[in-house]
Amino acid sequence: xxxxxxxxxxxxxxxxxxxxxxxxxxxxxxxxxxxxxxxxxxxxxxxxxxxxxxxxxxxxxxxxxxxxxxxxxxxxxxxxxxxxxxxxxxxxxxxxxxxxxxxxxxxxxxxxx
Amino acid sequence: xxxxxxxxxxxxxxxxxxxxxxxxxxxxxxxxxxxxxxxxxxxxxxxxxxxxxxxxxxxxxxxxxxxxxxxxxxxxxxxxxxxxxxxxxxxxxxxxxxxxxxxxxxxxxxxxxxxxxxxxxxxxxxxxxxxxxxxxxxxxxxxxxxxxxxxxxxxxxxxxxxxxxxxxxxxxxxxxxxxxxxxxxxxxxxxxxxxxxxxxxxxxxxxxxxxxxxxxxxxxxxxxxxxxxxxxxxxxxxxxxxxxxxxxxxxxxxxxxxxxxxxxxxxxxxxxxxxxxxxxxxxxxxxxxxxxxxxxxxxxxxxxxxxxxxxxxxxxxxxxxxxxxxxxxxxxxxxxxxxx
Numbered sequence: 001x002x003x004x005x006x007x008x009x010x011x012x013x014x015x016x017x018x019x020x021x022x023x024x025x026x027x028x029x030x031x032x033x034x035x036x037x038x039x040x041x042x043x044x045x046x047x048x049x050x051x052x053x054x055x056x057x058x059x060x061x062x063x064x065x066x067x068x069x070x071x072x073x074x075x076x077x078x079x080x081x082x083x084x085x086x087x088x089x090x091x092x093x094x095x096x097x098x099x100x101x102x103x104x105x106x107x108x109x110x111x112x113x
Numbered sequence: 114x115x116x117x118x119x120x121x122x123x124x125x126x127x128x129x130x131x132x133x134x135x136x137x138x139x140x141x142x143x144x145x146x147x148x149x150x151x152x153x154x155x156x157x158x159x160x161x162x163x164x165x166x167x168x169x170x171x172x173x174x175x176x177x178x179x180x181x182x183x184x185x186x187x188x189x190x191x192x193x194x195x196x197x198x199x200x201x202x203x204x205x206x207x208x209x210x211x212x213x214x215x216x217x218x219x220x221x222x223x224x225x226x227x228x229x230x231x232x233x234x235x236x237x238x239x240x241x242x243x244x245x246x247x248x249x250x251x252x253x254x255x256x257x258x259x260x261x262x263x264x265x266x267x268x269x270x271x272x273x274x275x276x277x278x279x280x281x282x283x284x285x286x287x288x289x290x291x292x293x294x295x296x297x298x299x300x301x302x303x304x305x306x307x308x309x310x311x312x313x314x315x316x317x318x319x320x321x322x323x324x325x326x327x328x329x330x331x332x333x334x335x336x337x338x339x340x341x342x343x344x345x346x347x348x349x350x351x352x353x354x355x356x357x358x359x360x361x362x363x364x365x366x367x368x369x370x371x372x373x374x375x376x377x378x379x380x381x382x383x384x385x386x387x388x389x390x391x392x393x394x395x396x397x398x399x400x401x402x403x404x405x406x407x408x409x410x411x412x413x414x415x416x417x418x419x420x421x422x423x424x425x426x427x428x429x430x431x432x433x434x435x436x437x438x439x440x441x442x443x444x445x446x447x448x449x450x451x452x453x
Contacts, residue, residue, distance in 0.1 A: 063166035
């Protein structure tokens, strides 16, 4: 399951701190929507929730950074970038290999009739 | 056992110095990740799952050396990503050798022959290429999700040995590994002429796409017992024999997550090489402000319950060697007899 494309709806049962934790675990770019209406796109690589002023750190989509944003400046985080941990599994690789073997066998006429 | 005497002596005197200083926590091996970019996309790897702008980035040489000096560990392991893709790899290794750090350059060896032919490296007792080999041809190519990589790695090993470099192998074992095939693999590596082999069970990175093939603790004991019982005389392992005994279930250790601190473009990784719970700005911050009591088996942290990986437990084994006579005696006996 991936969070790719998810736009969280913050509520009592889904807090900003929880969304930040999910964004920190997410292996893709996100869009940080700030309380002043501006947005910052990039990869969130760190969050410190127990600092005197909790913050996140990110590299923007051009790789510039680290950019520090305080929790208090964040309204929401959208999971806009591709989830780089999704897909490309070992299972998928094994299936592809089996498929290639079958195709090769079919080309050589040695496959099952 | 295959760790050279000079390296053993360096590590031994370093550990004893830390103990005499009364330090409870000290680093043994710095895991320096100059980049995450890799020329393979192995399903078991949690290190390469990043957006493009992160994969394109790398540490500067200055950042690497600052981390090395800050940490002070006698051994520096350079994993990644694929470190041979790091543009300053030659300069980095030269600078580490000048600092008399024992360097393990962990590579899949796809680019090794080419880099050696370009003269990027010079042989040194401080430098060892640690070649990623997860088994014989079939098993290795399956583990790295690409055919032909085993042959390429063997080519790299031969090229390095011919030029007088130290070469070791590092092998990660997953569920389903065949102990008999692994014994054949050990024979094959020794036949190639590598100095020694390093083994570790894999760890289930939460972000690794393949979650089904990681070893649980009891299975780890069973696999390593079957693989390493009655070791053949010519097998050499480039790691603590007490750690191997731990993997075989003969010893019970607690994790030493600070033993192999990790530095990369995000900073000092908390708490260890495998878990990414945040980053510290300095090595001191990492050591002093990480809640170490929340990690390791005794902590009850579920992420740590099945972990038996070298980066958490080999430092414990080395510490055991130098913290009591029994540990020292057991290490000496295993080293001299080759028996585990």
